Amino acid sequence: MRIGESYEGDRPVFSVEFFPPKTDEGAENLMRAAAELKQAVQPDFISVTYGAGGTTRDRTFEVVKRVQSELGIRAMAHQTCVAATRGEIATTVERLWNSGITNILALRGDPPEGDEAFTPPENGYAHATDLIEWLRENTEMEVGAACYPERHPESQGDEDDIKWTAHKVEVGASFLISQLFFDNERYFEYVDRMRAEGVKVPIVPGIMPITNVSQIERFTKMCGATIPEELHERLNAVKDDPAIVMAAGIEHAIKQCRELLERGAPGLHFYTLNKSHATRSILAALR
Numbered sequence: 001m002r003i004g005e006s007y008e009g010d011r012p013v014f015s016v017e018f019f020p021p022k023t024d025e026g027a028e029n030l031m032r033a034a035a036e037l038k039q040a041v042q043p044d045f046i047s048v049t050y051g052a053g054g055t056t057r058d059r060t061f062e063v064v065k066r067v068q069s070e071l072g073i074r075a076m077a078h079q080t081c082v083a084a085t086r087g088e089i090a091t092t093v094e095r096l097w098n099s100g101i102t103n104i105l106a107l108r109g110d111p112p113e114g115d116e117a118f119t120p121p122e123n124g125y126a127h128a129t130d131l132i133e134w135l136r137e138n139t140e141m142e143v144g145a146a147c148y149p150e151r152h153p154e155s156q157g158d159e160d161d162i163k164w165t166a167h168k169v170e171v172g173a174s175f176l177i178s179q180l181f182f183d184n185e186r187y188f189e190y191v192d193r194m195r196a197e198g199v200k201v202p203i204v205p206g207i208m209p210i211t212n213v214s215q216i217e218r219f220t221k222m223c224g225a226t227i228p229e230e231l232h233e234r235l236n237a238v239k240d241d242p243a244i245v246m247a248a249g250i251e252h253a254i255k256q257c258r259e260l261l262e263r264g265a266p267g268l269h270f271y272t273l274n275k276s277h278a279t280r281s282i283l284a285a286l287r
Helices: 024-041 057-070 086-098 128-138 158-170 184-196 213-223 229-236 242-262 277-286
Strands: 013-018 045-048 074-079 103-106 142-147 175-180 203-207 267-271
Touching: 013 024, 024 057, 024 277, 045 057, 057 074, 057 086, 074 086, 086 128, 103 128, 128 142, 128 158, 142 158, 158 175, 158 184, 175 184, 175 213, 175 267, 184 203, 184 242, 203 242, 213 229, 229 242, 242 267, 242 277, 267 277
Parallel strands: 013 045, 013 267, 045 074, 074 103, 103 142, 142 175, 175 203, 203 267
Antiparallel strands: none
16 A cells, blocks of 8 residues: 555554664664564554665665565665665666555765765766656656755755655655654644645655754754753753653653644654654554
């Protein structure tokens, strides 16, 4: 089933995201976390990020294949434009399709570690829109894309960000998954702007449960998201106690998710960091 069609139902769609591990032990830990999530909350699909520069590309393929074949959970592979020619991307996509993976999240991708800016590879794609357009015209893959409620860090402004995100839909993206955020008003204001631009596809909020203060500060700095001042102060007051940070992060996420669903969000996409406890706790409370 195409993931975009999942959002046409009457109930919210719950999905989770993992990143491909670098070791065999990490792969088994990931599969264990995915199995725990399946048993506890039955996610509708699992997405797996894509390693740049060949670092974890094969593991991305192996993880999505195992998630779908061994756990029986629909899987979506990420595909970026980083360090890959058009021919290499075509080979990867064919390999996924032949293994039964029919859903892709198409992204430009972050610059490789050590590079300040993204440089398109020779005979590669420069933008996510280029990749999405190729996928739509040359494959039968279901294609999703990313969006940024607090705008992409490289955007020239809100209008520029909305324009390019809308273009992703124009060329073939059938749903959008948002970058993490902690203030729901940012999400709802963003959805209103996208609807005013004529974008009608599902816009799915991305949720990252806070489990470590320094880690979430690092992530938000990289992606341009912000932590509300009151929440940040509350977390900083307990940052040296991991158990209290975890509890506070889960509590905030539960409240955030309940409001999102009550106000019409089509589902929730959880960034798990390859751990299941926080996401399981949140989904158990919601369900």
